Amino acid sequence: MFRSRITRTPIPFDAEAGQVAVALLSPPPEVAPLIAGTAGCSPFLAATMERERDWLTDLWDREPDAALTALLADVDAIDGDPKAALRQAKRRAALLVGLAELGGVWPVMQATAGWTRFADAALNRALAYGLARHAKGPVTGDGGLVAIAMGKMGAGELNYSSDIDLVLLFDESEYDPSDYGTARAILLKAARTAMGAMSDITAEGYVFRTDLRLRPDPGSTPIVLSMEAAERYYEAMGRTWERAAWIKARACAGAKAAGEGFLERLTPFVWRRHLDFAVVEEAHDMRRRIRDHKGLAGEWDVPGHDVKLGQGGIREIEFLTQTQQIIAGGRDPRLRVRGTLEGMDRLTEAGWMTPQDRDVLSEQYRYLRSVEHRVQMVQDAQTHRIPRDPERLRRLACFMGEGDVDRFVTDLRDRMRAVEAITVPSFLPPSQGQAKAGPVGEIIEGASAVTDRWATYPALRSDRAQAIFHRLRPGLLAALARAARPSEALAAFDGFLRGLPAGVQVLSLFEANPKLVDLLADICATAPDLAQYLSQNAGVLDAVIGGTFLEPLPDVWTLPSVVGDFEERLTRLRQWHREAHFRIGVHMLRGLIDPIDAGASYARLAEAVMASAWVATDFETARRYGRVPGLQLVAMGMGSLGARRLAARSDLDLVLLHDGADDLAESDGRRALGPRQWAAKFTQILITALSAPMGEGRLYEVDMRLRPSGRQGPVATPLSGFLNYQANEAWVWEHMALTRARVVVGDPALRPMVEGARCDVIRGSRFTDAEVIEALTDMRARLVDAGRHGGGLSIKSGPGRMQDIELAAQAHALMAGNTARDVVGQLGVEGWLTPETRAVLARAHEHLSRVNQMLRLLTDADPPGDLGAGGEAFVAHGMDLPDLAAVTAACDAAAAQAAAVIDEALK
Numbered sequence: 001m002f003r004s005r006i007t008r009t010p011i012p013f014d015a016e017a018g019q020v021a022v023a024l025l026s027p028p029p030e031v032a033p034l035i036a037g038t039a040g041c042s043p044f045l046a047a048t049m050e051r052e053r054d055w056l057t058d059l060w061d062r063e064p065d066a067a068l069t070a071l072l073a074d075v076d077a078i079d080g081d082p083k084a085a086l087r088q089a090k091r092r093a094a095l096l097v098g099l100a101e102l103g104g105v106w107p108v109m110q111a112t113a114g115w116t117r118f119a120d121a122a123l124n125r126a127l128a129y130g131l132a133r134h135a136k137g138p139v140t141g142d143g144g145l146v147a148i149a150m151g152k153m154g155a156g157e158l159n160y161s162s163d164i165d166l167v168l169l170f171d172e173s174e175y176d177p178s179d180y181g182t183a184r185a186i187l188l189k190a191a192r193t194a195m196g197a198m199s200d201i202t203a204e205g206y207v208f209r210t211d212l213r214l215r216p217d218p219g220s221t222p223i224v225l226s227m228e229a230a231e232r233y234y235e236a237m238g239r240t241w242e243r244a245a246w247i248k249a250r251a252c253a254g255a256k257a258a259g260e261g262f263l264e265r266l267t268p269f270v271w272r273r274h275l276d277f278a279v280v281e282e283a284h285d286m287r288r289r290i291r292d293h294k295g296l297a298g299e300w301d302v303p304g305h306d307v308k309l310g311q312g313g314i315r316e317i318e319f320l321t322q323t324q325q326i327i328a329g330g331r332d333p334r335l336r337v338r339g340t341l342e343g344m345d346r347l348t349e350a351g352w353m354t355p356q357d358r359d360v361l362s363e364q365y366r367y368l369r370s371v372e373h374r375v376q377m378v379q380d381a382q383t384h385r386i387p388r389d390p391e392r393l394r395r396l397a398c399f400m401g402e403g404d405v406d407r408f409v410t411d412l413r414d415r416m417r418a419v420e421a422i423t424v425p426s427f428l429p430p431s432q433g434q435a436k437a438g439p440v441g442e443i444i445e446g447a448s449a450v451t452d453r454w455a456t457y458p459a460l461r462s463d464r465a466q467a468i469f470h471r472l473r474p475g476l477l478a479a480l481a482r483a484a485r486p487s488e489a490l491a492a493f494d495g496f497l498r499g500l501p502a503g504v505q506v507l508s509l510f511e512a513n514p515k516l517v518d519l520l521a522d523i524c525a526t527a528p529d530l531a532q533y534l535s536q537n538a539g540v541l542d543a544v545i546g547g548t549f550l551e552p553l554p555d556v557w558t559l560p561s562v563v564g565d566f567e568e569r570l571t572r573l574r575q576w577h578r579e580a581h582f583r584i585g586v587h588m589l590r591g592l593i594d595p596i597d598a599g600a601s602y603a604r605l606a607e608a609v610m611a612s613a614w615v616a617t618d619f620e621t622a623r624r625y626g627r628v629p630g631l632q633l634v635a636m637g638m639g640s641l642g643a644r645r646l647a648a649r650s651d652l653d654l655v656l657l658h659d660g661a662d663d664l665a666e667s668d669g670r671r672a673l674g675p676r677q678w679a680a681k682f683t684q685i686l687i688t689a690l691s692a693p694m695g696e697g698r699l700y701e702v703d704m705r706l707r708p709s710g711r712q713g714p715v716a717t718p719l720s721g722f723l724n725y726q727a728n729e730a731w732v733w734e735h736m737a738l739t740r741a742r743v744v745v746g747d748p749a750l751r752p753m754v755e756g757a758r759c760d761v762i763r764g765s766r767f768t769d770a771e772v773i774e775a776l777t778d779m780r781a782r783l784v785d786a787g788r789h790g791g792g793l794s795i796k797s798g799p800g801r802m803q804d805i806e807l808a809a810q811a812h813a814l815m816a817g818n819t820a821r822d823v824v825g826q827l828g829v830e831g832w833l834t835p836e837t838r839a840v841l842a843r844a845h846e847h848l849s850r851v852n853q854m855l856r857l858l859t860d861a862d863p864p865g866d867l868g869a870g871g872e873a874f875v876a877h878g879m880d881l882p883d884l885a886a887v888t889a890a891c892d893a894a895a896a897q898a899a900a901v902i903d904e905a906l907k
Helices: 016-025 033-041 044-050 051-057 064-076 082-103 110-136 177-199 227-237 239-248 256-265 279-292 314-328 339-347 355-378 391-397 405-427 463-481 486-499 505-512 516-527 528-536 537-543 566-589 595-625 675-692 717-727 732-738 750-762 769-785 804-816 835-858 868-878 886-905
Strands: 144-151 165-171 225-228 250-256 633-638 651-658 716-718 742-746
Touching: 016 033, 016 044, 016 051, 033 082, 033 391, 033 516, 044 051, 044 082, 044 750, 051 405, 064 082, 064 110, 082 110, 082 177, 082 355, 110 165, 110 177, 110 250, 110 886, 144 177, 144 339, 165 227, 177 225, 225 227, 225 239, 227 256, 227 732, 250 868, 256 769, 279 868, 314 339, 314 355, 314 405, 339 355, 355 405, 391 405, 391 566, 391 886, 463 486, 463 505, 463 516, 486 516, 486 528, 486 868, 505 516, 516 528, 516 537, 516 566, 516 868, 528 835, 537 566, 566 595, 566 675, 566 835, 595 675, 595 742, 595 835, 633 675, 633 750, 651 675, 651 717, 675 716, 716 717, 717 732, 717 886, 732 750, 732 769, 742 750, 769 804, 804 835, 804 886, 835 868, 835 886
Parallel strands: 165 225, 651 716
Antiparallel strands: 144 165, 144 250, 633 651, 633 742
């Protein structure tokens, strides 16, 4: 029962109004202190309690949730003109919600949710009345008319004396084009009648003031718009504040299913794919203009302060939450929630808000909402100002359960200052507080010659981009000046800026996240080639501030689920791969991961990409040609992919195998294909999926020359044909290549069969040891004759270098029947090479591999050319050597030693 659940300390008020209310209402003893304090503090509630004395008497013996449910049922059952009945219901709802909150039965946010439920029911009844009164001809039922609740109503957080912000739309698809004009006129009349039922002031008061100004272009559009017209407006003309407004939007009355469909279609307008820091500056500017207009800036104290819009107030918390949501919600659907408290919880889970800040803001938000309600309960007034008048301030303090006014004021001030300490720094211009840099020439010598041309670059063509960059420039130049060779870092940044097609979004990202400036400066100083890549793929910087970017790399890369057609899947796959690939590179650049481990991470990433592309290819091939019942395919990764040791710029060497025999049925599509033809089409589509250049770039170059018969062979080989080829036609080098092969993706049942076939070929190779040694000798000679001499930082080819060691390890493994794929594993068994030789080769290969991983991150050139001071320092540090000259000498020494032991073994 209501009265048995009242736990609040009696409101400390001794006014005569409270005594009169207790005498008139004769409440139960446990309720009497609450009634006395409420009546003493709130003339509005006192008068309402007297008018609804009989209903209130029945309330004491009911659960508040049940009482609200019954009240909503009464609203739904209203027949005819609802004006009088809705206003009576509003009085009762005000009593129920107010007393449940004041008595401690409902916490404040449950009270706001209850108040919103009543608003939904009242609006639904008003719309139904308007439609019943005017519907005719093409308009029947709900007419496709829906009310979209915005702001606090959309979030289920209405305050005690709130307006309700609405957008009224109708689903034009329900009407024939010839009926459109008639239907729109009828729905407009119905909406006006409904809004009058809600907000007209009668002798009984009003239900809710309604505000329809959040609709598209309210100065020139009717109060009811078609969904199609609204969509066109937001697509072409939607502004930042409108995007923020639609975060909390909810279909609350009328044709709600149609309304939810509209909200789903509006998702791309509200939630942008990239981290949207450009929008934050606009939103903060708008907030500052509002505060200046209302005179809310500057010093403040509690009396006279606006608890909603003032510094440290409710809106500060809501605004901070919404801006963080709109920044990242396009990438993280978890953040797309309407409620403020839930929004802060989700932001904390995603790493956008600290738990400490969330705890402070959540506690104070609840308290400030309670203060807001007490201020409004006094006279049912839409105000958020703390009273200045001492007596009214005393009433408010008592209403909050505090008899000491000074203590109440001090506590409220401390709470709002705590909010201000968290929120205000996020609303300051990002340039405030940054160290001032001197003139450009004092930071980097000769910089003016470079910086003077920046204004001509596409990224800085707009006034807004120039304004942001002007604020960024001192800190950016200071970061570049810390490089070993500042002029080189500046030149790399110049290439980055010159390559940006547009600047506002990226520059806003830098301004909101100073750590990105440091990262970009580091990249420019170390890897100019990577900086150039960033200029064309700046979206990958979004991932850096996503919360987990610098956490340890995963053992298994998991692509988020992707839906859509083939092209949409490939676009999303490229976006994800680009960010993950960049993440591995940054981890290596920052020393968070060893270069050898980076090679394994690049390979695991390629496997994840292959798995996703495989699924997309399967769907696309089936869409075009149907499916061949029983046909199974796998892809073998060869070379570095098979050995799980890719570098930053590696291609994928693949061999496609299938088990399709000629006796299998043709595919069941509109264009029937036999199993071999279907497998060939699948392979061609897969190659396109991986290597086709799209707007988001390409994934990998694909090389299939290691398949049986090379370029002359089919792109997809039957397993039976593969086995026959290996047994009877393959060259020695092809058996050697199989030692590094690995099934990376494909049908689970076929994968072990292919791996078994690979092992059988290696263990039962028809080539003698002498033939293998002769072939290895010939291959090494051919490579030298082709100019593969190596030397210095030309790591891969040449005597004693990576390829030479890998060939020797493959030959050793083939002669030993060893199925290991990596060099260390292949050299780990007894056989042709002596233990001492194997140890030398393993050490040399690891040394060269480490250098190769770092070089491939910096450049694709072989030999690499001038790496710049930063690049040289990166490689030297990664090898724990004093400088690049020492690295070069160590590579030559390792290669010479490896070449000598291989030459000795081949004698």
